[in-house]
Amino acid sequence: MKKNPKSRKRESVDILIIHAEEMLTLAGSSQTPRTGKQMRDLAIIRDGAVAIREGKIVAVGKTHDVTKTFRGENILNAKGKTVLPGFVDPHTHLVFAGSREDEFQMRIEGASFLEMLNGGDAILKTARETRRARFEKLVERGIERMDTMMAHGTTTVETKSGYGLTTEDEMRILQVTRRINRLHSMCMATTFMGAHAVPFEYKNNVEEYVDILTEEALPKVAQSGMAEFCDVFCERGIFSLEQTKRILVKAKNLGLKPKIHADHMSMFGGTEIAADIGTISADHLNYASAEGVKAMAEKGVVAVLLPVSTFSMLMTRYPDARLMIEYGVPVALGTDFNAGNWTLNQQLVIAMACHLMHITPAEAITAATINAAHAICRAGEVGSLEVGKRADVAVLNVPNHRFLGYSLGVNLVDKVIANGRLVVDREKRVEPIFMNKME
Ligand code: NIG
Ligand code: FE
DSSP: OOOGGGSSSEEEEEEEEEEEEEEOOOOTOOSOOGGGGGOOOOOEEEEEEEETTTTTTEEHHHHHHHHHHHEEEEEEOEEEEHHHEOOOOBOOOOOOSSOOHHHHHHHHHHHHHHHHHTTTOOOHHHHHHHSSOOOOHHHHHHHHHHHHHHHHTEEEEEOOOSOOOOOOHHHHHHHHHHHHHOSSSEEEEEEEEETTSOOOGTTTTTHHHHHHIIIIIHHHHHHHOSSSSEEBBTTTTOHHHHHHHHHHHEEEEEEEEOEESSSSSSSSHHHHHHHTOOOOOEEEEETTHHHHHHHHHTTOOEEEEEHHHHHTTOOOOOOHHHHHHHHHHOOOEEBBHHHHHHHHHHHHHHHHHHHHHOOOHHHHOOOHHHHHHHTTTTTTTSOOOOSSBOOEEESSSSTTTTTHHHHHHHOOEEEEEEETEEEOOOSSSOOHHHHHHHH
């Protein structure tokens, strides 16, 4: 005899989110990223629910179906709201000391980034300040930054070293990163980027610095297990194509996965190198050639685009995201938070991508979730709402996904769940001052 489903005992879960107006699951792309037209498919469930137990997603579906099987210790009613996977930010330089608001003003007044760098400022200035900073201070700053990211819906972050520029100082930044990772509920991926800039003392002898990177730093980093990826700033006047290749091939041989800052400030050929080496991602790409983009598509290299970084550097040329999508390159989006680009907010990145690179909100959301997870080899764990994945969920105070993109500079987050725990709750309203006056 069939059991009456209503009489069946429901399983208990820690958190049950119900009645989401739109639940953007992004399901079905854990193996390969979304490309082309698939980028517009968010796999939306209306009146959606998600059940969370012990840090993992245990069910996703219509509220009616999920609540038949599960009852929540805590129930979050998302009526009128949009629920989606926590954002994945696949490109940041999170650990550094100091700030460069003075240089920002100099940029407004006409100074160029590369001129400042060649003069010993920009990245080199931040490196000097970072070397001087106490370990605990760097940890504290990193945690504050990750808190701000989470308040804006980001639950996974990639972060690069690169403000040390000596083997010892780079190792120290990786140690700071490891410490932050242990203390914070953010899911993290770490990249070694000793090739972020040429230290001033090697200005006229870049090859010697590349030797240090390949013969001393990389073996140490690989042995320590503190970094999963290796990245290089491949740019005219910084690291050449040959030097980039030398560093990344060595990194690959040592078990680190290659990434590249490519064709950011000029058409230099980094995109072609990315395809040639088979990097996991190629990032920036403002000046990528059409041939390079085609080669990336063939090799499945993820394009990590950073429109807010372009904007804050006062550059006018944005990556051709439409061409990349047309050619079948998996496109991802990141903040590129660094000492010269002060944003931690993936919602702003999505909005700027829509406004400045003419991609749709759905494409941008795909780029900032599942495709971003692919850019850092985390798509098996995060980036979509699917059974078995880490319970990283953002609840937004808007009825549909198009508000992401449309809304500019407003934090839409209502709640954030990271690793199954409610870490952000912004439901409490600010009491308007005039109410007090009326009393
Ligand atoms: O990713 N491309 C070069 N480097 C950084 C900028 C770092 C800095 O300005 O401190 C970037 O944009
Ligand atoms: Fe960067």
